Amino acid sequence: xxxxxxxxxxxxxxxxxxxxxxxxxxxxxxxxxxxxxxxxxxxxxxxxxxxxxxxxxxxxxxxxxxxxxxxxxxxxxxxxxxxxxxxxxxxxxxxxxxxxxxxxxxxxxxxxxxxxxxxxxxxxxxxxxxxxxxxxxxxxxxxxxxxxxxxxxxxxxxxxxxxxxxxxxxxxxxxxxxxxxxxxxxxxxxxxxxxxxxxxxxxxxxxxxxxxxxxxxxxxxxxxxxxxxxxxxxxxxxxxxxxxxxxxxxxxxxxxxxxxxxxxxxxxxxxxxxxxxxxxxxxxxxxxxxxxxxxxxxxxxxxxxxxxxxxxxxxxxxxxxxxxxxxxxxxxxxxxxxxxxxxxxxxxxxxxxxxxxxxxxxxxxxxxxxxxxxxxxxxxxxxxxxxxxxxxxxxxxxxxxxxxxxxxxxxxxxxxxxxxxxxxxxxxxxxxxxxxxxxxxxxxxxxxxxxxxxxxxxxxxxxxxxxxxxxxxxxxxxxxxxxxxxxxxxxxxxxxxxxxxxxxxxxxxxxxxxxxxxxxxxxxxxxxxxxxxxxxxxxxxxxxxxxxxxxxxxxxxxxxxxxxxxxxxxxxx
Amino acid sequence: xxxxxxxxxxxxxxxxxxxxxxxxxxxxxxxxxxxxxxxxxxxxxxxxxxxxxxxxxxxxxxxxxxxxxxxxxxxxxxxxxxxxxxxxxxxxxxxxxxxxxxxxxxxxxxxxxxxxxxxxxxxxxxxxxxxxxxxxxxxxxxxxxxxxxxxxxxxxxxxxxxxxxxxxxxxxxxxxxxxxxxxxxxxxxxxxxxxxxxxxxxxxxxxxxxxxxxxxxxxxxxxxxxxxxxxxxxxxxxxxxxxxxxxxxxxxxxxxxxxxxxxxxxxxxxxxxxxxxxxxxxxxxxxxxxxxxxxxxxxxxxxxxxxxxxxxxxxxxxxxxxxxxxxxxxxxxxxxxxxxxxxxxxxxxxxxxxxxxxxxxxxxxxxx
Numbered sequence: 033x034x035x036x037x038x039x040x041x042x043x044x045x046x047x048x049x050x051x052x053x054x055x056x057x058x059x060x061x062x063x064x065x066x067x068x069x070x071x072x073x074x075x076x077x078x079x080x081x082x083x084x085x086x087x088x089x090x091x092x093x094x095x096x097x098x099x100x101x102x103x104x105x106x107x108x109x110x111x112x113x114x115x116x117x118x119x120x121x122x123x124x125x126x127x128x129x130x131x132x133x134x135x136x137x138x139x140x141x142x143x144x145x146x147x148x149x150x151x152x153x154x155x156x157x158x159x160x161x162x163x164x165x166x167x168x169x170x171x172x173x174x175x176x177x178x179x180x181x182x183x184x185x186x187x188x189x190x191x192x193x194x195x196x197x198x199x200x201x202x203x204x205x206x207x208x209x210x211x212x213x214x215x216x217x218x219x220x221x222x223x224x225x226x227x228x229x230x231x232x233x234x235x236x237x238x239x240x241x242x243x244x245x246x247x248x249x250x251x252x253x254x255x256x257x258x259x260x261x262x263x264x265x266x267x268x269x270x271x272x273x274x275x276x277x278x279x280x281x282x283x284x285x286x287x288x289x290x291x292x293x294x295x296x297x298x299x300x301x302x303x304x305x306x307x308x309x310x311x312x313x314x315x316x317x318x319x320x321x322x323x324x325x326x327x328x329x330x331x332x333x334x335x336x337x338x339x340x341x342x343x344x345x346x347x348x349x350x351x352x353x354x355x356x357x358x359x360x361x362x363x364x365x366x367x368x369x370x371x372x373x374x375x376x377x378x379x380x381x382x383x384x385x386x387x388x389x390x391x392x393x394x395x396x397x398x399x400x401x402x403x404x405x406x407x408x409x410x411x412x413x414x415x416x417x418x419x420x421x422x423x424x425x426x427x428x429x430x431x432x433x434x435x436x437x438x439x440x441x442x443x444x445x446x447x448x449x450x451x452x453x454x455x456x457x458x459x460x461x462x463x464x465x466x467x468x469x470x471x472x473x474x475x476x477x478x479x480x481x482x483x484x485x486x487x488x489x490x491x492x493x494x495x496x497x498x499x500x501x502x503x504x505x506x507x508x509x510x511x512x513x514x515x516x517x518x519x520x521x522x523x524x525x526x527x528x529x530x531x532x533x534x535x536x537x538x539x540x541x542x543x544x545x546x547x548x549x550x551x552x553x554x555x556x557x558x559x560x561x562x563x564x565x566x567x568x569x570x571x572x573x574x575x576x577x578x579x580x581x582x583x584x585x586x587x588x589x590x591x592x593x594x595x596x597x598x599x600x601x602x603x604x605x
Numbered sequence: 606x607x608x609x610x611x612x613x614x615x616x617x618x619x620x621x622x623x624x625x626x627x628x629x630x631x632x633x634x635x636x637x638x639x640x641x642x643x644x645x646x647x648x649x650x651x652x653x654x655x656x657x658x659x660x661x662x663x664x665x666x667x668x669x670x671x672x673x674x675x676x677x678x679x680x681x682x683x684x685x686x687x688x689x690x691x692x693x694x695x696x697x698x699x700x701x702x703x704x705x706x707x708x709x710x711x712x713x714x715x716x717x718x719x720x721x722x723x724x725x726x727x728x729x730x731x732x733x734x735x736x737x738x739x740x741x742x743x744x745x746x747x748x749x750x751x752x753x754x755x756x757x758x759x760x761x762x763x764x765x766x767x768x769x770x771x772x773x774x775x776x777x778x779x780x781x782x783x784x785x786x787x788x789x790x791x792x793x794x795x796x797x798x799x800x801x802x803x804x805x806x807x808x809x810x811x812x813x814x815x816x817x818x819x820x821x822x823x824x825x826x827x828x829x830x831x832x833x834x835x836x837x838x839x840x841x842x843x844x845x846x847x848x849x850x851x852x853x854x855x856x857x858x859x860x861x862x863x864x865x866x867x868x869x870x871x872x873x874x875x876x877x878x879x880x881x882x883x884x885x886x887x888x889x890x891x892x893x894x895x896x897x898x899x900x901x902x903x904x905x906x907x908x909x910x911x912x913x914x915x916x917x918x919x920x921x922x923x924x925x926x927x928x929x930x931x932x933x934x935x936x937x938x939x940x941x942x943x944x945x946x947x948x949x950x951x952x953x954x955x956x957x958x959x960x961x962x963x964x965x966x967x968x969x970x971x972x973x
Contacts, residue, residue, distance in 0.1 A: 054682065419664075494696035497663045502710030502761060503684035513698040 055505050056421075059414065063424045066411045070431040073474040077446030078438060084449050085292035098293045108277060112297065115258055115274040118189065119301070122196040122257040127250050129197070130204030131242075132339075133346055137205070138212040139238075139329050140339035149209075151347040154354055156202045157578035159535045159552040162571040163198040164266035165564060166357040167191055174367045187269030195263040198353055200256050204249040211245020212238070217327040230332075244312045251305035251312075258301050259439030262537045262552075266559055274298050275538070278441050282542060288449070295442040306437035354575070361569035376569035382558050383566075385549055390573055393534055393551035396465050396472065397577075400533035401526045404473040404480065408432075408525055409518070412484035413510060417496050429481075436478035440538030447471045448542045463545035475539040476532045480525040487521035488514070520589050527585040531578040612675060614639040614797050615660070615765065620669035622655055622821075629655045631821045633669070640795040642788070644802055644812035648844065652821040653801045654769055660799065661767050662686045673765075686765075689758030693770040695750045697742040703729070703753050704738035710761045728756040733786065748779035755787070759794075766791070768800035772807065784811060805845050809833065817841050839964040842885050849891075849932055852966060853884040861963065864928035868902050871958045881966035888919065890960035891934035893944045894953045903955035906932065908948055918946055922954065 088094045102108055136142050137149060155163060170177045171186035184190065215238070223233045261275040268276060274294060281291035360366055364373045380386030414421075415429050435443065447470070452462045461467040491514065499509040515522070537552045544553055551574050559567040613636035622630040629652045637643055645653035658664040660671065662683035670679045678686055697706050707725045716724075729735050732752040734745075742750050751771060758766065768787070772780045788811050791798045802808050808815050809829040817824045817832060817840075825837040836842035843850070853861045853868075855877035861868040861884055868884065894900045909931055910921035918941040922932040934954060936946060944952055 056682075492694050492696050494692040494694055495698065497658075497661075497683075498690065498692060498696040498757075499709065500663065500683040501661055501686075501688060501690040501767075502757070504710060504713060505684075508713070509698075513700060516700045 055500070059418050059506065060421055060424070062410070063414050063418070063421055063428065066407065066414065067424055067428050067431070069407065070411070070428055070477075073470055074431050074434055074438075074443075074477065077443060077450040077471075077474070078434070079446075080449035080453075081292050081295050081442055081446040084289060085296045087289060089289060098289050099296075102290065102293045102297070107272070108294070111272045111274050111277045114189075114271055118192050118196065118264075118273060119254055119257045121189075121193045122200060123250055123253045125193065125197045126200045126204050126253045127246065129346065130201055130249060131208050131246065132342055133201075133205050134208035134212050136339035136343040138209050139327070141329050141331055141336045142340055142343055148343050148347055151350055152205045153202045153582075154350055154575075154579075155199050157531060157535065157582065158354075158357075158575035159262055159537055159555055159571055160195070160199045160260055161262035161266050161537065161552075161555050161559065161567070162357050162575060163353055164191065164195040164263045165555075165559060165568050165571060166353045166360070167195050167267060168564070169356050169360045169366065169568075170353070176367070185269065187267055188271040191267035191269070192264055192271060192273070195267055196257050196260060198350070199260065199263065200253045201350075203252050203256060207249040207252055208242065208245050211242045211248070213327075215241045215327050220327060230335075247312050248309055251309045255302050255305050255436075255439075259298060259441065259538065261441055261541065262556060265556060275439070275441055278445065279541070282445065282448075291445060292449070295439075295445050298439050298442055299437070302439055303437045306433075309436075310433070357568050357575075358572050361565060361572045363565075366565060376565040377573075379554070379566060379570065381566075382561070382563045383549075383554060385546070385554070388547075389549045389554035390551045390570070392465060392548055393574065394577070396469055396540075396550055397530045397533040399465070399469040400472045400476075401530040403469065404476065404529040405522060405526045407473065408477065408480040409484050409515075409522055412481055412488055413514065416485055416488040417493075417506075417514075419496075432481040433478055435475055438475070440475050440536060441541070443475050444471055444539050444542040463543070463548060465548050465550075468540045468543045468548070468550065469533070471539050471543060472533040472536060473529070475536065476529060480528055483521055483525055483528070484518070487518045491517060519592055523585055523589055523592070527581055530581050534574050534578050534581075613637060613672075614641070614674060616670075616672040616675075617656075617660070618670040618672070620656065620659060620666050620671070622652070622659060622664065623667045629821055630659070630666070633823060635816060635823065635826065637797060637799065640797055642791055642811060642813045643799045644808035644815045645799065645818055646802055646805060646808040646815050646845070647818035647824075649803055651818045653803075653818050656818070657767055657769055657799060657801045660686075660765075661688050661690055663690075687761075687763050688765040688767050689761065689763035690767045690769065691751070691754055691758050691771040693773055695742070695747075695754040695774075697750055697754055697757070699742055701742075702738060703734075703740050703742065703745070706742065706753060707738075707756045707760055709757060714761070724760065725756075728760055729753075731759070731790070732756045746779075747775050748783055751775065751783060752786070755790075764797065766796050766798040768798065770801055770803070773802070773804065780807075787811070809845075817844065819844070836962060839883055839885075839967060842962055842964065847888050847933065847935075848885045849888065850883055850885045851927060851930060853882040853963065855879065855882065861961070864924075864926055866902075866904055866926040868956070868961060869958045870961060870963070874958075877963060878965060883964050883966045885962050885964070886956050886960050888933045888935040889917075891922075891932060891954050891956055893936065893940065894955045896953050898953075900953075900955040901958055902961075903953055905951065906954050907951050908946065911946065911948060917941075920946060924954070 085098055086093055086095055088097070133152060137145060137152075142148060167186060168191070169175055171181050171191070172178070173185075175186070181190075186194075219237050219241075220233060223237060228236070259275060261279065264271070264273045264276050265279070274297065278291050278294045278298070281287045281294060361376045362372050362374075363370045364375060375381075378386075379389070383389070385392075411428055411432060415425050415432070418425060447467060448462075450456065451458055451467055453459060461470075495509060495513060496506055499506065499513075535552055537556055540550055541553060541556070544550065549557070551570050555567045555570045555574070557567075558564075558570065615635075615637040617633055617635040620630055620633040621628070633656060645656060647653045655664060659666045662678075662681060666679070670677060672678070673686070698709070701709070704722075704725050707728055708721050711721050711724065725738060726735065729737060732755050734749060734752055734756070737745065737749070737753070742753060745753065751774075755771075771787070772783055775783065784807060790796075800807075800811065809832075812829060814826060814828055815832045816826050819840050825832060825841045827835070827837075832841060832845055836845065842848050851863045853863045856862050856867060859874075859877070860870060861877075861882070863884055892900075894903050904924055904926040906922040906924045908920050909923045912919040912921075914935070917938060918936045920934045920936060922934055924932050932954070936944070940946075944950075
């Protein structure tokens, strides 16, 4: 007996099309394609570095001989030591500063919070070299604050650490303010009802709950510091570090095998911190549950005043450093003629490519943002929402997590080895913007992947089941529901890719040709030739462009909030 | 269309499901008749939701077959199983209007826009939400959202409706209202329906037949009355409704030794196995008998505690003859008045032999 109710009589069956393309097959094919792309972008170049490090100049396998030779070279050995010292000092300075700043942002009644947050993020928007160049203007031989340094030059360990603290600070602040924001207000209420003093509450509740955030922030800083290339190049002087060694081996001496060896050595600390971070992340997940109430700071006049003072001081230093760079790019001839002029922005006067490098950067960043966002979001969707196909999903997730542990220089080196190999059918790409875009997508793949996963995990896991039972294939639900819901996250991902492609030096330094040089590399090149003001001007252009992208993102997401995301407000009513 | 009463609408044959090494479903056999309302009842983790998802095609069974009107659909994709599903979380698409949600399964069937609109409107009227098509799901209450989800599940006119704990996220009042509405709709449409629930009251009030599940196996299949009055296993007796449990042993004359008492069983009740047993009876089957009056299985009791349940009273009785463990007894307000129920008072209670259920004792003690 069929339903006798008139209004919902039987329907025409699902169209045959849906039967001809079984969803599982489509999912498997797309997933296989994405795995292949990830393998090409991430897996194979890395393998190329590893295998190159175990070959002699003729390409024969010689095991660990290169590593032995490396260990016997006193200059290179010293670089390892230098890198460790830089890294330890940078971490020791950055994490406490960032922790206090994050406390001010999240746990105090700081006025103008958005402004302070924005200022703290400024260093991310420029190539890491910007701070190094600005520091040379402040403390260098003709710096206006040279007297502060005593008779020690800024070039060397001091300069590197100062510039790196500036550069790593926003990364640590982001991690720590997230960790501090994820705390349960109920615990503080309990502490208050039990008469616990604030300091004791800090040591028994705040610190333990931020423990994983602190570890995570420390490892982010360690990785950034040990793998950064631009800062040591500009302000390192004679103080050699690992990242510089790779550059010297490859560009200076054309010793690809030894470059690969240094790359593998550089992989070790990065891999180590990656592993610890992964462990920490896994534990962090269970801190908050649906019943937790988010912490809102109460008025504490003394504490608030102290935090505001501290935040203002730090923000002031950041503004002074950035301001110095902007000012230096605008004066005629530092320090002799401080009248303003646009001369430094006439890039053609310093480099044949002129503004072309900046245009290349824009093209590169747009490609990275577009291709990276599509790849990352589709990949994360399949990893998170598909049932079955376990092996391929695990493989894709692994490849997506890998780049976080791989320094940009090492990945770039892998691209040189893999794509420049004459027998590679893709060797035609070498030196092109496309290849640089591929390397940037690969290098910055992990963070957007995690962002996308988080956004997707917040969506009801039954959506796919619901549409399957209604006879609607998953790709239709992906287009009509999943993507619209995740638009804010997608925008976030695209901006992240754009800004990082604008600012990266390490990922592209081995890959450009004269005509495809990008802005961040032009900064290095012009600084190298002594055109510091022009280098500064180019870095400022990068900073402005990134800041504009960020601004556009926040305007767009506000606009989304009023338009297609109206359902969010409906739910919160 | 073959609709002879002998052929089941849906048949499960030896369905098993493993996730890695854990066995979630073990050899499930079940036949569902046309137009029947079936409830899968069991504690969380018993496999009832997994079984529903296997029927829907959202999970693949590790072994076993699923037949629908005799044809094998064991490996058919969900879209071709002709089943509408209602999820606990509603799973309404938050960015689509109520209309677009309900129409979601209709658009790829070659219907015209006008036909779709007409059908959506009549479905919304059917679930009691006419004229809400332009709203967003977030603007509706939980109960309304679940009704929209019901309309969406019914839209393609499925032959089978699957409900996965559809009411558990709702307030008590809304839940009872929606319970009646779903049941009414199901009867009107004569729609074969399977509902998963851990709420025994829901199962008892709604289902034609209840399938009680525990640890991946079916413990009992029967009407609500059968399940309640004739539990087939200790688990069912414990899980459905309130029960008194006492350790017991068989006596040579066929009666039960409980504590110092001998409880008579029904004439013609089946023989008891040797070894430890558990006897159980419901609180409402405990009757008070005026002292001195003869009755089967009567023994003295003293009231140790009283709870007011609203429509009835629940008393905790010390019955020295039955042992240390107190007997829980429910008395109607009228009975309580008649016997003057109050703390410390003594009375005589009895349990009719027909209401005693006997099972082999569980491996380890502590069944109740």
